[in-house]
Amino acid sequence: MSEPSRTHASLLPSVAAVLAGAVYMVFFLAGESQMVVFGLLVGAVLALAAFKHWRVLDAVGQSARDHQGPFSIVVVAAVAAVCLYFYDDAFVLFLLGTVLVYVLTCLGLNIQFGFVGVMNFAGASFFGVGCYTAAVLTKHTALPHLLIIVLGGLLAALLGFVILIPVLKTRGHYAALVTIAFALLFKTFLEVNDTLGGPQGLKAAGLNLFGWDVGRDIAIGDFEGSFYLGYIAVILLLAILGFIMARRMEDSWIGLNMDAVRLDETVSACFGQSIPRWKITAFTIGNFYCGVAGAFYAMMLGYIAPTNFTFGDSLILLSIVILGGLGSLWGTVVATGIVIIIPEKFQVLQEYRFLLFSALVIAILLFRPQGLLPRPLRGYRTLKSLPGKS
Amino acid sequence: MQNPLLSISNLGKKFGGVTALVDLDLAVPRNRIFGLIGPNGSGKTTFFNVVTGIYPATSGTVVFEKEDITRFSPQKVYRAGVARTFQRSRLLLPLSILDNITLGDHSQLENGLFFNLFRRRALAAQYRQLLDKSRDLITIFDPGLADRIFEPVVNLPMISRRRIEICRALISNPKLLLLDEPSAGMTHEETHRLIDDILQIKDKIADLTIIIIEHEMSVMERITDHCAVLNFGQKICEGTYQQVAADPEVQKAYLGVD
Amino acid sequence: MDIGLIAQQTVNGLMLGLIYSLVAVGFTLFFGVLDVIKFSHGDMLTWGVFTAFSVYLGLTLIGLAAPVLILVIVALVAMAAIGFLGAAIAKVLIIPLKGAPPLNTLLITLMLGTVLRESIRLFYPDGANPKHFPALLPDWSHSWGHFTLRFDNALMLLTGLLMIVLVQLVIKRTKLGMAIRAVSQDEETARVMGINFNLVVYVTFAIGSALAAFAGVIYVLYYNELSFNMGLLLGAIGFSAAAVGGFGNIYGAIVGGFLFAMLQSIGAAALPFASAYKDVFAFGVVIVLIAVKPTGILGEKETERV
Ligand SMILES: Nc1ncnc2c1ncn2[C@@H]1O[C@H](COP(=O)(O)OP(=O)(O)OP(=O)(O)O)[C@@H](O)[C@H]1O
Ligand SMILES: [Mg+2]
Numbered sequence: 040m041s042e043p044s045r046t047h048a049s050l051l052p053s054v055a056a057v058l059a060g061a062v063y064m065v066f067f068l069a070g071e072s073q074m075v076v077f078g079l080l081v082g083a084v085l086a087l088a089a090f091k092h093w094r095v096l097d098a099v100g101q102s103a104r105d106h107q108g109p110f111s112i113v114v115v116a117a118v119a120a121v122c123l124y125f126y127d128d129a130f131v132l133f134l135l136g137t138v139l140v141y142v143l144t145c146l147g148l149n150i151q152f153g154f155v156g157v158m159n160f161a162g163a164s165f166f167g168v169g170c171y172t173a174a175v176l177t178k179h180t181a182l183p184h185l186l187i188i189v190l191g192g193l194l195a196a197l198l199g200f201v202i203l204i205p206v207l208k209t210r211g212h213y214a215a216l217v218t219i220a221f222a223l224l225f226k227t228f229l230e231v232n233d234t235l236g237g238p239q240g241l242k243a244a245g246l247n248l249f250g251w252d253v254g255r256d257i258a259i260g261d262f263e264g265s266f267y268l269g270y271i272a273v274i275l276l277l278a279i280l281g282f283i284m285a286r287r288m289e290d291s292w293i294g295l296n297m298d299a300v301r302l303d304e305t306v307s308a309c310f311g312q313s314i315p316r317w318k319i320t321a322f323t324i325g326n327f328y329c330g331v332a333g334a335f336y337a338m339m340l341g342y343i344a345p346t347n348f349t350f351g352d353s354l355i356l357l358s359i360v361i362l363g364g365l366g367s368l369w370g371t372v373v374a375t376g377i378v379i380i381i382p383e384k385f386q387v388l389q390e391y392r393f394l395l396f397s398a399l400v401i402a403i404l405l406f407r408p409q410g411l412l413p414r415p416l417r418g419y420r421t422l423k424s425l426p427g428k429s
Numbered sequence: 430m431q432n433p434l435l436s437i438s439n440l441g442k443k444f445g446g447v448t449a450l451v452d453l454d455l456a457v458p459r460n461r462i463f464g465l466i467g468p469n470g471s472g473k474t475t476f477f478n479v480v481t482g483i484y485p486a487t488s489g490t491v492v493f494e495k496e497d498i499t500r501f502s503p504q505k506v507y508r509a510g511v512a513r514t515f516q517r518s519r520l521l522l523p524l525s526i527l528d529n530i531t532l533g534d535h536s537q538l539e540n541g542l543f544f545n546l547f548r549r550r551a552l553a554a555q556y557r558q559l560l561d562k563s564r565d566l567i568t569i570f571d572p573g574l575a576d577r578i579f580e581p582v583v584n585l586p587m588i589s590r591r592r593i594e595i596c597r598a599l600i601s602n603p604k605l606l607l608l609d610e611p612s613a614g615m616t617h618e619e620t621h622r623l624i625d626d627i628l629q630i631k632d633k634i635a636d637l638t639i640i641i642i643e644h645e646m647s648v649m650e651r652i653t654d655h656c657a658v659l660n661f662g663q664k665i666c667e668g669t670y671q672q673v674a675a676d677p678e679v680q681k682a683y684l685g686v687d
Numbered sequence: 688m689d690i691g692l693i694a695q696q697t698v699n700g701l702m703l704g705l706i707y708s709l710v711a712v713g714f715t716l717f718f719g720v721l722d723v724i725k726f727s728h729g730d731m732l733t734w735g736v737f738t739a740f741s742v743y744l745g746l747t748l749i750g751l752a753a754p755v756l757i758l759v760i761v762a763l764v765a766m767a768a769i770g771f772l773g774a775a776i777a778k779v780l781i782i783p784l785k786g787a788p789p790l791n792t793l794l795i796t797l798m799l800g801t802v803l804r805e806s807i808r809l810f811y812p813d814g815a816n817p818k819h820f821p822a823l824l825p826d827w828s829h830s831w832g833h834f835t836l837r838f839d840n841a842l843m844l845l846t847g848l849l850m851i852v853l854v855q856l857v858i859k860r861t862k863l864g865m866a867i868r869a870v871s872q873d874e875e876t877a878r879v880m881g882i883n884f885n886l887v888v889y890v891t892f893a894i895g896s897a898l899a900a901f902a903g904v905i906y907v908l909y910y911n912e913l914s915f916n917m918g919l920l921l922g923a924i925g926f927s928a929a930a931v932g933g934f935g936n937i938y939g940a941i942v943g944g945f946l947f948a949m950l951q952s953i954g955a956a957a958l959p960f961a962s963a964y965k966d967v968f969a970f971g972v973v974i975v976l977i978a979v980k981p982t983g984i985l986g987e988k989e990t991e992r993v
Contacts, residue, residue, distance in 0.1 A: 158790055160797075205978040212724045213977055215793055216926050220970040223923055227966065284546060291545035291552055292531075292538045295524075299532050302521045305993055308503035309481055309513060310597070311535040320542065350919065354801060361794070394809060397801035401780070404795050408787065416525050416581055425553040478993050515993065 052095070053102035053110050061117040065124055067384070068131045076384050100412075103369075107420055115279060122271050123264075132267035133339075138379045139274040140336045143281045145359045145371045147328025150285055152357070153366030153414070154294065155321035156301030157206060160218040162356040164225035165326045167348035168195040169333025170243070171235060174343055177244035184247050188277075188334045195330025196323045206322060207315045222350045229345035240344030243337040246270065270339045277335065281328055285368055288324075290421045297321055298366075298417075351393050358400045364410025373412055434459045434605060434638045435480070440489035442472070442479050442662075449475040450662040453489065457605075462631065462639045464653035464670065466646075468682055472662040473642045474516050477607050481513055482506040494604065508536055512598035513607035516642075518590050518614075522583040526574060526593055529582055530563040533597035566596045569633070570626045587614040591623060599630065608641040612648060624648055646674070658682070691833025698840055700952040701945075702909055705847040708944030709902035710925030711932065712854060713895030715940040718929070719871035720891045723781060723792040727800035728899055729922015731769055735900025736913045737807055739765040740820060758823040762904045766897040773896025774889040782888060800922065807915040817914040820907040843905050850901060851941060854894065858937060867891055871935060920966075927973045933983025942984060947973060 063083065070076040090096050103110045118135075125131040144166055151157045159165075169191035176187045205217040230238050245252065246269075257264040288294055299307040300317045307314060337343045359378050363370025382392040403410065433456040442450040449472045457463045465473050478484045480491055482503040491499045498506055512533065520529050531538075538555065539545070545552060560578075568575045570592040574585075582593060591611050598606055611627070612620035631637060643649050649656060649670055656673045658666040660682040666673050673679055710732060717725045739761045746757050780799060784792050807814045824839035858864035869877040870887045878884050906921070907913050928947045932939025947969055954968030977983070 156790075158794075202974070205974050212789065212793055213930060213981065215724070215726075215790070216923070216930055217974055217977075219923055220927065220974065223920060224967045224970060228964075231964075287546050287549065292540055293542065293545045295528050295531060296535070296540060298524060298528070299521060302523070303519060305483060305503075305991065306515075306519050306521070306532075309483070309507060310532050310601075311504045311507040313504060351801065354797065357794075358798070391805075391809060393801055394805035397798040397805070400798045401795055401802070404787075404791055404798075405780075405783065408791065416523075416579065417528055418525075418579055419556055422549065422553040422556045425550050474993070483993050 048098065048102040048105045050102060050106045050109055052098045053100075053106065054113050056099040056103075057110070057113045057117050061121050064121050068121070068125065068134070068380075070384070073385065073387070080381070104415060104418075104420070108424070111282075115275070118275065122268065122275075126262075126264035126268060129265045129267055132265050132271060134380060134383050136267055136271050136274055136339055137336075138376055139271065139278045140332045140339070141356070141359065141379055142372050142375045143274070143278045143332040143335075144329050145356055145363075145375055146278075146281050146285050146368065147325035147332070148356055149325075149360045149363075149366060149368065149371050150288065150328070151321050151325035152360055153364075154289065154297040154301065155317050157318055157322050157325075158215050158218065158357070159322070159325065160215060160350070160353050160357065161202075161222035161225065162329055163348045163350075163352035164222050165195040165199065165329035166333035166336070166352075166356075167225065167229070167343075167345075168198050169330035169335075170337035170343040170347070171229075171241065172330070173334035173337040174241040174243040175235075177338065178242070183249075184338065185249075188331055188338075191334025191337075192327040192329075192331035195333065196327040199322055199326040203319060203322065207318050219350065222353050226345050226349055229348065236344075238345060240342060242342045243340070245341065246273065246335070246338040248273070267339075270335075274335055274339070277331065281331075282368060282372075286421060289366070289368070290417060290419050293317075293320070294417060355393070355396055358396045361400050362396075362403055362411060364413045367410055367412050367414035370410050370412035370414070374410075432459070433457055434494065435640075436492045437480075438490050438492075440476075440479065440491065441487045442475055442484060443487045448662055450479065450487075453659075453662070453664055455657055455664065455667075457638060457640060458655065459638055460636060461654040462641060462652050464649045464656035465640060465642045465659065466649060466656055466673065466679075467659035471659040471682075473659055474609055475662075476659070477513060477609055477640075477642070480506070481511060481607065507601075510604035511607065512601060512603035512605075514591070514594045514598055514609055514611060516609040516613060518587070518594055520582045520590055520594060520597075523581055525579050526567065526582055526585075527560065527563055527578045529593050530567065530596045530600055531559055533600040534559065534562075536601060563596070563600065566600055567593070569629060570596065588619045588623065591615070592626065595627070595630075599634075602634070604636060604638060606637060606639045608639060610642050610644065612643060612645055620645055620648060624652055628652060650674075691831075694831075694834040696952055696956070698836070698844075700948045701844055702840065702905075703951065704945035704948035705844060705851075706902045706906050706909075706921070706944075707924050707928050707947050708851060708941045709847065709898050709905075710921055711928035711940035711944045712851070712937055713898050714925055714929035715932070715935055715937055716867070716891050716895040718934040720867060720888050721781065721785070721792075723789060724796070724926065725776075725781065725892075725895075726793055726797040726922060726926065727776070727803060728796075728895070728925060729918035729920070730800040730803035731773060731896050731918070732899040732903040732906070732921055733807060733913075733915065733918035734772065734803055735765045735769040735896075736820075736903035736907050736917065737811060737915075738768050738900070739904050739907070740818065740913055743821070743823075754821075754823040754825075758908075761823075762901065765900040765904055769900035770893035770897035773892040773899075776896075777888050777892035778885075781892070782885060800919070804915055804919065811915070814915050817912050820911050820913050822911060823908065839908065843908060847901075847905055850898070854898065855937060857894070863887075863890060924969075927970065927977075929983075931973045931976050931983055933985040936983070936985045939983055939985035946984075 063079070067076065067079050070079060087096070122132060122135055144162060148159055148162045151159050172191040172194045173187055176182055176190065177184065202217050202221050206214040229235055235241060256266045257268055296312055297317050299312055300314050304314050355378065359374045360371060362378065363372070363374030378396060382388045388395065435457040437453055437455040440450055440453040453476070465476065467473050475484065479486050482501045482505065486499055489499070490497055493509055493511065496509065498509055501509065521532065539552070564575045564578060567578065571589065574589055574592065582590060595608070595611065611623060615623065627639070631639065641653065653670055656668065656670050657664055658673055658679050665678050665682060666676045710728065713728050714724065717723055742761045742764045743757060746760060751757055776799065780795055781792060784795060822839065824842060827838035828835050858867060866877070866882045866887045869880065869882055870884060874884065924947055925944070928943030929940045930943070931946065932941070932943030950969035950972050951965045954965035958964050958968065
């Protein structure tokens with residue numbers, strides 16, 4: 040049987056949108072004065088509203104959905120181009136690197152919350168596990184750093200098992216309680232634990248990949264760039280990998296099973312689903328993402344302290360997921376950019392960011408619970424493009 | 430009765446102080462349509478819930494295909510070959526028609542993490558197979574729905590939802606299908622169309638037994654081979670529809686005379 | 688350990704247990720009427736405390752000098768204000784979300800808690816730093832050997848217990864309480880019986896929130912210090928206490944509150960080298976208890992209707 044015939048949208052609108060976005064990012068990130076940045080922000084909001092009104096956004100969305108592969112490649116190229124544009128601006132590059140770190144983290148949280156519906160209020164703690172793993176292992180062992188990053192993820196996943204049973208056994212709000220308690224206690228634990236540096240935290244060695252010292256500035260021929268370019272290259276790869284895996288998970292029976300468990304446990308049980316199985320899978324994979332991101336972040340930042348892993352930070356991470364749209368992978372990417380970059384560009388806002396983002400999430404939940412970029416229906420698009428062998 | 434598919438003996442279910450089922454004995458013959466009748470709150474849905482393992486039985490046994498499934502989890506009951514629909518339609522509303530039907534075939538799918546993430550071609554092949562299977566199935570009920578198989582079910586009218594729910598239950602080729610008031614929320618005419626569909630399905634699938642709960646008596650008259658009547662959790666009568674309808678006790682239960 | 692110290696610990700534990708119970712009762716009341724977790728509850732307590740503190744400053748500014756009178760006014764104003772705020776929150780944020788997934792309410796109130804907490808930190812004068820709350824009760828005390836019973840502590844314990852009994856009486860004996868219980872049991876039937884559902888919800892949220900303010904006042908009288916984030920941990924503890932006692936059951940909340948305080952004391956005694964771990968211990972035990980018995984100690988098992 041053939042597909043219901045529907046004209047495919049052209050690739051053009053989405054490519055144009057990505058290019059426009061990249062140019063905008065360059066201006067936004069390069070903006071020095073607060074007035075310019077503020078003007079750009081207001082401009083973006085107005086432009087988006089206008090585009091929505093003229094249905095330009097729908098066309099862009101349709102085009103992006105119909106050409107997922109090419110669209111994703113264009114996005115990656117655009118991100119790379121923006122990073123290269125700021126090749127010697129350490130502040131901007133660090134900011135972009137941080138965004139990518141949080142993209143990976145929030146993709147993990149989205150797998151937990153958006154796919155299977157387990158709310159994890161300890162995202163920052165699992166991220167912290169990764170950070171501390173990296174700090175301790177780079178200092179005391181000679182393990183290859185790539186392995187250490189993986190170990191950071193594994194350790195976070197492993198620690199997740201500690202609170203797994205209550206997360207599984209009990210319905211929604213108990214999982215919330217348990218993760219909240221975990222987040223609160225994790226910070227206390229770090230602060231009183233002298234071997235982990237107490238409130239001062241620890242230093243972490245820079246990333247070294249197969250002899251390439253990523254912490255060194257880059258010089259290739261005449262080109263001289265900040266060492267952060269190297270870090271960005273690595274985290275970009277990790278984020279892409281994380282994204283692809285999450286997308287594959289979504290576009291498979293696993294994604295369907297997780298949706299079923301989230302939407303109706305009774306029905307799932309009546310059709311043979313093992314509910315713990317999917318919760319464990321999502322929770323563990325999500326924590327693994329957090330831990331990997333954390334381990335990388337510790338190496339990029341060079342030091343870590345318990346103040347980065349508070350309950351408030353966990354809430355910000357969750358805000359990103361909700362803001363982007365539950366289960367929406369592109370939404371997570373966009374929302375991370377918004378939530379991480381805007382306060383950095385507005386130093387005035389930095390102080391108010393917990394307040395602002397909490398208020399924003401309240402507004403989103405009340406007025407647009409599906410988030411900024413609502414998750415599209417599963418269309419098994421990544422499968423359809425594969426050549427058949429049946 | 431010789432070799433019934435499902436035999437219930439002494440089944441009891443209590444919710445705290447409320448007794449929903451009392452000492453129920455039933456034998457459901459193979460490849461028939463078995464009707465379950467009874468006034469509101471007489472325990473019909475509870476019977477389905479106990480059989481499918483959602484509620485544990487307080488007493489008694491449920492034997493399916495000679496296997497004691499009384500203590501089975503819902504998952505194991507499903508794997509043994511029992512599928513059901515729900516009185517208050519329970520589709521996964523934000524998901525597509527395809528996803529809703531596919532869910533019913535869980536036991537036939539490869540659910541391993543490695544398979545789903547890395548063996549994408551094999552997965553794609555399985556996906557195509559399932560897409561065809563779901564389309565064929567839903568086409569029997571409503572070809573229009575087959576064309577809209579990627580649309581979310583939330584926008585569909587009740588009759589379409591009921592049809593999808595039945596497809597979800599049928600796609601795994603169960604031996605026993607439990608239908609809980611499939612016509613609830615439908616017009617008279619829609620109800621009869623649905624019943625035609627069910628009879629058609631029954632004709633196509635040789636080895637299928639159906640237990641149906643219905644309030645609409647004309648439906649029961651038309652499709653059931655055998656009926657049992659519950660009242661206050663107890664079986665008060667059993668037989669063909671005509672026998673049951675003529676029974677004075679049944680009339681009393683329905684008219685509410687003591 | 689000598690008797691005096693143990694007695695001291697006991698008073699301390701009772702005081703904390705009382706505070707936790709008062710917070711937990713709020714959680715349980717909200718859960719009863721609406722099946723929601725209102726996580727901003729701990730921060731309502733903080734707001735209660737800061738209201739109390741502001742009123743205190745105001746009263747001393749206009750020259751009122753009788754500490755006990757000040758205390759009474761302070762407590763009443765804080766309870767009234769927070770009760771009102773609680774009802775307003777129910778109206779604006781909680782009832783509108785009634786049809787949405789229950790986790791949304793939890794999320795919204797969590798974020799609301801952050802908003803409440805952060806607005807104190809950012810907008811209250813010097814809100815980021817802890818403040819001293821004066822002792823407003825006379826400092827009489829009586830000693831038995833090493834153990835000194837302070838009059839103010841005894842009075843606070845007594846008032847707190849009275850408050851719990853009072854709430855219990857309201858719920859069990861009055862028409863209002865009957866309406867609350869009816870709504871908790873079965874909303875539809877309650878509506879059919881002519882109960883004004885929204886009103887019952889507002890009143891319940893007002894009572895629960897006022898209790899939190901009351902608990903906050905006791906807390907600062909006992910510790911003499913207030914800070915913008917004091918409510919976060921208290922909220923999490925109150926939540927755990929309500930959960931371990933069994934949501935929707937007032938006795939459960941009370942038992943849960945005292946249980947949590949007892950666990951903290953045991954933790955502190957058993958891990959004297961690291962008293963910071965007493966919370967880890969208490970939460971750990973509570974979490975295990977919930978895992979073993981998800982319905983809580985006094986909660987009844989309820990099967991979902993299919
Ligand atoms: N989960 C439950 N908890 C408590 N009581 C229940 C539960 N499920 C059903 N009951 C009670 O058990 C009795 C039988 O209910 P059941 O739903 O099985 O009736 P029914 O025959 O399906 O009625 P209807 O025709 O209205 O669907 C009723 O008194 C009902 O209130
Ligand atoms: Mg029923």
